[in-house]
Structures are given as C-alpha cells and as structure tokens.
Amino acid sequence: MGHHSCCNKQKVKRGLWSPEEDEKLINYISSYGHGCWSSVPRLAGLQRCGKSCRLRWINYLRPDLKRGSFSPQEAALIIELHRILGNRWAQIAKHLPGRTDNEVKNFWNSSIKKKLVSHGVPDLATFPDIPNPNASPEAFFSLNGNPNLIPSPQDHQLYLPSPTSMLQSGFDLANYNLEFVHFQPPPAPPLPDPSSYDPTWPWGCHPHLNQEDYVLGNEVGPIYIETKPINPNFSLPSFNSPSMAPMMPKLSETISGNDRILPSSSFPHEVVDPVARLPSLPSGSHPHAPHVPISHFDYIEAIISSLPS
DNA sequence: AATATTGCCAACCGCCTGTCG
DNA sequence: TCGACAGGCGGTTGGCAATAT
Incomplete structure (x- = not known):
C-alpha cells in the first residue's frame, strides 16, 4: 500500500x-x-x-522555486487563503509563486499555527458555525480584548463571519460565475455613512457598485473578488441583504490556480490603513457595530506585524 | 562541555482520483 | 465496467541543527 x-x-x-x-x-x-x-x-x-x-x-x-523565508505579505496571504480553503495546501501554494505545497504546509504547521494559537486566535478554517447573521455577538469571531491583534486606538470591535456555517447553507453556486478580476482599482472611496452599515453584514461593501457587483473584504484590500450572475433569470438578493452571506464561502470554494488573487503590492495606489479608516460611531449604537470595511487580509497583516518573531 | 529538548523541514506514507487499455 | 497504473495530495515521520538546561 x-x-x-x-x-x-x-x-x-x-x-x-x-x-x-x-x-x-x-x-x-x-x-x-x-x-x-x-x-x-x-x-x-x-x-x-x-x-x-x-x-x-x-x-x-525546480528552477522556479523561491526558497528562503516567507515574507510577512506571504504569511498574511497564507493565513487568508487558509481561512478560505482550509488545509488545501496545493491550492494555497498556487497563489504563492515559487512556493510549494509542502513548504506552505511546513510553514503553517511550524510557525503560523503556533503563533496564532499562542495569541488566542482560533483556527479560522474550523471556527464554529454561526447559524445566521443575526446570531448573538458571542457567535461571531470577536477580536475585542486582545490588544495585540488590533492596533486600534479606538474601542472598536471587529466581528468576522464564520465561513463554515455559510458553506452549509446551500447557496446555488450554479447561478454564479466567479471571477477574480484583475482590475484597475478604484480610488479609495470616502467612508460610507456609518449609519448605512448593515449591522448583519460584517463584510465591506463597495458603496459604488451596482447590484451585480459584490466585493468580499475591503474594496482597497489586497483580495478583490467580483461575482457576476450568469443566469439572467436568477434574481439576486438585494445588495445589503444578509441572505447574500451564504454565497461567499461557496464562491471561495471555487478558487483555483487559474484564479487571480492579487497581493497588495500589485495595487498601484496606496492601500489605506483599514484601522485608520474606522468611522467613529456614536456610543450606544448597534452592539455589533461597527462592522468595518476591513479585509481579513489587512487584519491578518496587522496580526503578523504585531507578533513577536 | 555534555546532554536534553525543541523546531524546522525534507522526505515518506497512505489514500484518492483520473486515465487508459 | 473494471483493474492497473501514475500523478497528486494531505498527514506524518525522522533527521538534523539550534537552543536550553
């Protein structure tokens, strides 16, 4: 055998x-x-x-191998991709030119995993399910209370959605065509009015996109995913509807080596510090608020850079 | 200085999947 | 349709070097 x-x-x-x-x-x-x-x-x-x-x-x-230690950007990308893809090392490695699945796997097991665990960060790929976006705050992944993770001077909470719950929610993937668009990134848009945030929708939404365009993460973040319906008879949910949530991990599942995930270095404009862009919310606002338009990637980068070596 | 422990990572193992006859 | 085979993948192991005791 x-x-x-x-x-x-x-x-x-x-x-x-x-x-x-x-x-x-x-x-x-x-x-x-x-x-x-x-x-x-x-x-x-x-x-x-x-x-x-x-x-x-x-x-x-192989002559095209990069070798050497992983850069913080690579580490951040690995963590982000691992959150999306889980232990699919070969898929993750396809997004890291010059790196092998074995290398990524070893790096994860010997370095990243221990660091995240030691800092109280749960395994994002296996985080417990959230029944629905209106679940209790405890059901969300809260980073609050760990000053090492969010270098925010403000008393903000950041809740991130569980990927696995959405994986099980039966979104009809056949109606979508996932595209990773190598786009001319829009100029960093002005912050939307905080009151316009959908309290049940913790992912950032580009305020200028129409109903057929969706952004997962931060519109100025390093990972930009756009989806378009390919079935004209399929009715998209409204832009801010929580019912959109189930689609995200399904789409993420389709990431392959042919898709493009752009590292932040490929952006021609400065990536705005997501923390600096946090809006100030009035006290007593929604207990989940603010649901900041911060990408997981930026947040992970902040984690990595704050970790002791 | 000697020994034990720890961490890293190259390599292997076992399984799955696709292809072909 | 089935079995043999090769490629590919994720999990695991074992050797070595660095570090701690």
Missing part, C-alpha cells in the same frame, strides 16, 4: 538526496523533461522510485 509499482520492482534508496543524485535528476529533466515519472529513475540512473524523484524535483530542484 502506498508504494507504486515502480518502487517495488527494484531496491530503491530512501532518505535524503545526495548532491550527486540531485545532479543526475537535474541533468536528466533539463535534457528530456520528466515525462513518465516512473521511468525517470531508470533513465536518469537513480536508485530511487519515480515518486521520490517527482517529489524531489517539485519541492526542491
């Missing part, structure tokens, strides 16, 4: 690769490509199984 036929036909070496083995593999693949991996070790003169050769090439020898 687990051993491919190529591994059973002959005695194969295991364990760390020697420089000589690496050289053989590089020379062979550089000249002929890998073709069928099961035949690579024989043709390259290696006492390894094809699977081991494939892994060695993909994770270590």
Whole structure:
C-alpha cells in the first residue's frame, strides 16, 4: 500500500538526496523533461522510485522555486487563503509563486499555527458555525480584548463571519460565475455613512457598485473578488441583504490556480490603513457595530506585524 | 562541555482520483 | 465496467541543527 509499482520492482534508496543524485535528476529533466515519472529513475540512473524523484524535483530542484523565508505579505496571504480553503495546501501554494505545497504546509504547521494559537486566535478554517447573521455577538469571531491583534486606538470591535456555517447553507453556486478580476482599482472611496452599515453584514461593501457587483473584504484590500450572475433569470438578493452571506464561502470554494488573487503590492495606489479608516460611531449604537470595511487580509497583516518573531 | 529538548523541514506514507487499455 | 497504473495530495515521520538546561 502506498508504494507504486515502480518502487517495488527494484531496491530503491530512501532518505535524503545526495548532491550527486540531485545532479543526475537535474541533468536528466533539463535534457528530456520528466515525462513518465516512473521511468525517470531508470533513465536518469537513480536508485530511487519515480515518486521520490517527482517529489524531489517539485519541492526542491525546480528552477522556479523561491526558497528562503516567507515574507510577512506571504504569511498574511497564507493565513487568508487558509481561512478560505482550509488545509488545501496545493491550492494555497498556487497563489504563492515559487512556493510549494509542502513548504506552505511546513510553514503553517511550524510557525503560523503556533503563533496564532499562542495569541488566542482560533483556527479560522474550523471556527464554529454561526447559524445566521443575526446570531448573538458571542457567535461571531470577536477580536475585542486582545490588544495585540488590533492596533486600534479606538474601542472598536471587529466581528468576522464564520465561513463554515455559510458553506452549509446551500447557496446555488450554479447561478454564479466567479471571477477574480484583475482590475484597475478604484480610488479609495470616502467612508460610507456609518449609519448605512448593515449591522448583519460584517463584510465591506463597495458603496459604488451596482447590484451585480459584490466585493468580499475591503474594496482597497489586497483580495478583490467580483461575482457576476450568469443566469439572467436568477434574481439576486438585494445588495445589503444578509441572505447574500451564504454565497461567499461557496464562491471561495471555487478558487483555483487559474484564479487571480492579487497581493497588495500589485495595487498601484496606496492601500489605506483599514484601522485608520474606522468611522467613529456614536456610543450606544448597534452592539455589533461597527462592522468595518476591513479585509481579513489587512487584519491578518496587522496580526503578523504585531507578533513577536 | 555534555546532554536534553525543541523546531524546522525534507522526505515518506497512505489514500484518492483520473486515465487508459 | 473494471483493474492497473501514475500523478497528486494531505498527514506524518525522522533527521538534523539550534537552543536550553
């Protein structure tokens, strides 16, 4: 079990690769490509199984690998993608050029996970469900009370929605075509009137978008997801309706290597500090308020930058 | 200085899926 | 339709280096 036929036909070496083995593999693949991996070790003169050769090439020898430590931006993107995708390391790695799934996985398990846990941040991908957007504040992911997480001078709470509850809510994905738009980002819009915030809708909404356009996260944030209905007979819910909530994780599920998630560095304009953009709300406002238009990404970046190394 | 512990990460294991005959 | 096979994935392990005792 687990051993491919190529591994059973002959005695194969295991364990760390020697420089000589690496050289053989590089020379062979550089000249002929890998073709069928099961035949690579024989043709390259290696006492390894094809699977081991494939892994060695993909994770270590490929010329387009970045190597080196992860940048804070990469870490932030990994955390954001992990929140959306869970432990789908291969999918996450596709959004990090030069990084492998193994590398991302190791980085998560050895670094990020421990940091987040030690700072009291729950595993965002497995956070308990929220029955509906009107659930009690306790049902939301509250960061309040942890000064390390939100460097806000104001007494603001930030509630983030649970992804998993929405995954189970049966949104009809077939009616949507998910597009990750490489867009000319709009200039940072003026803050909407806080009173216009939908208290049940913790995600930011671009005030200038029409009914067919939706933004998940902050309109000036690094992850910009636009969806358009492809079924003309399908009636979209109203823009601020909480019933929109179920669609988000379903859409997120469709993220693939062909989709584009833009790092903040690709934005031609300055990314506005989401915290600095927090509106001042009158005291005694909605207990969930303010539902700030802050992207998870920005928030995670703030976390990462505030963590001790 | 010696030993124990911890953390990192390359590599392996087992399983799943797609393809092909 | 079925079985064999290869590719691919996530979970786990084991070796090594760094750090602590």
